[in-house]
Amino acid sequence: MELARTDLIPRAQAGDGEAFRTLTEPHRRELQAHCYRMLGSLQDAEDALQDTLLSAWQGIAGFQERASIRTWLYRIATTRCLNARRAAGRRLAKEWDIPTVEPPEPTRLGEVVWLEPYPDAVLVGAVDLPPGPEARYEQTEAISLAFVTALQVLPARQLAVLILRDVLGFHAKEVADMLDATVESVKSALKRARRSLQDRHPLTGDREPPPASGSPAEEAVVAEFVRAYQSADLDALVALLTDDVFMSMPPMPFEYEGRDAVAGFCALILGSGRAFELVPTRANGQPAFGAYVRGQGGVSHATGLFVLTLSGDRIRAMTRFEKDVFPWFGLPRSLPSR
Structure with a gap:
């Protein structure tokens, strides 16, 4: 089985679309969840995923197997998400739209107005994978609305480093390679991201955990x-x-x-x-x-x-x-x- 799977790479590099799909399909759901954490929007995540797969198909001929297919795909997806965050066009805040009802004075005005929910039906196959050895968060916790919202206020590079290291559990050297950065800069960015996440998370504190799903x-x-x-x-x-x-x-x-x-x-x-x-x-x-x-x-x-x-x-x-x-x-x- 492993030999047959290894044979998929040269076939895909020779232009075999089916071999490429067989290589990439097992990673599709987790890549979409990664893009969602990066962007906070399911629509934007799906766009970034499609861009990732198109870029991977166009670049598969140059894949040299210095890393696994999965790591290579994460590198592409992270780059696409960073580009999306830099691009103009984030959805703007919407005005109150119930004309017969006047809302009470809010406590504050939120920053992350582009946030969208992520259906659990789509999460199947995305958060039930074992995280890497460096992960600090449970996969289900790291897809919660509070966590994803808190991520959105981080600077883009810090966000990418924190997700790749603390959520997905990649080693510092792997993350440095993905971001074309040094290990030292990755460690520094991670330290700042952890501190900022703690400071900005609106729901931090000592609280009872939620009951188990379906309990x-x-x-x-x-x-x-x-x-x-x-x-x-x-x-x-x-x-x-x-x-x-x-x-x-x-x-x-x-x-x-x-x-x-x-x-x-x-x-x-x-x-x-x-x-x-x-x-x-x-x-x-x-x-x-x-x-x-x-x-x-x-x-x-x-x-x-x-x-x-x-x-x-x-x-x-x-x-x-x-x-x-x-x-x-x-x-x-x-x-x-x-």
């Missing part, structure tokens, strides 16, 4: 959230929140921090007279829900996607995304009201 403990919190939200029970919803709960809603920049601030926003939504239905899904390894507003004629219409970050039996963050992301999760634009 009875997680299901209990999720069920209570659904019940409170669908019945517009503000007191029950607020009782689920941690004292320092954080809420954001990219691409709108409004951010609310603390139970009182988030409760004020939830009171505005739940007290608007609209009735909601929630359809469960998962994003970034976290519970998520497609939210629908019940309308006339027995039809509920998509309004947004909520992703919950849990801490023990409480909610420590809620992130609300636009309904444009529904197709990524297999969620319909409308559904019959129950």
Whole structure:
């Protein structure tokens, strides 16, 4: 089997497209997750992945096997992502778009308005691989919304170094080769990135870890959230929140921090007279829900996607995304009201 796989490289270098696909397909999902961590956007990650595969196909003839195919692909993908971060055209902040409702004063305006959720269905094969020997983060933790958001504020080279070293576990020499840098500069960049990540992470601190995915403990919190939200029970919803709960809603920049601030926003939504239905899904390894507003004629219409970050039996963050992301999760634009 290993001999046959080794034979794929000269075949691909001779122009065999099928051999190239066989070489690269096992790495596709993890490369997309890498691009997502670098860019914070699923759409941008998919664009960077396609650019990576096209560049790899165009450059396979010059591949000299000084590193593995996987390492070579990561080098290309990282370069494409660094180029994307330097390029103009990041999505701009969106204005509040509910004309009949005035939002409460936000705690602050967020920087990472281009953040998008990552469907768990796409994560299969991307985060269940064993990390390299230098990794410091669990793969599931390193795809969480809080972590990906925190990454986005790092300078581009520091971001690349931190992901390659602390998330993927490549050795310093491998990372230096990928970035055409020295080992010393990689170590220096990693030190600065770790310090900045600690300083800027909005959800750092000593907290209870989230319950295991699909566990009875997680299901209990999720069920209570659904019940409170669908019945517009503000007191029950607020009782689920941690004292320092954080809420954001990219691409709108409004951010609310603390139970009182988030409760004020939830009171505005739940007290608007609209009735909601929630359809469960998962994003970034976290519970998520497609939210629908019940309308006339027995039809509920998509309004947004909520992703919950849990801490023990409480909610420590809620992130609300636009309904444009529904197709990524297999969620319909409308559904019959129950």
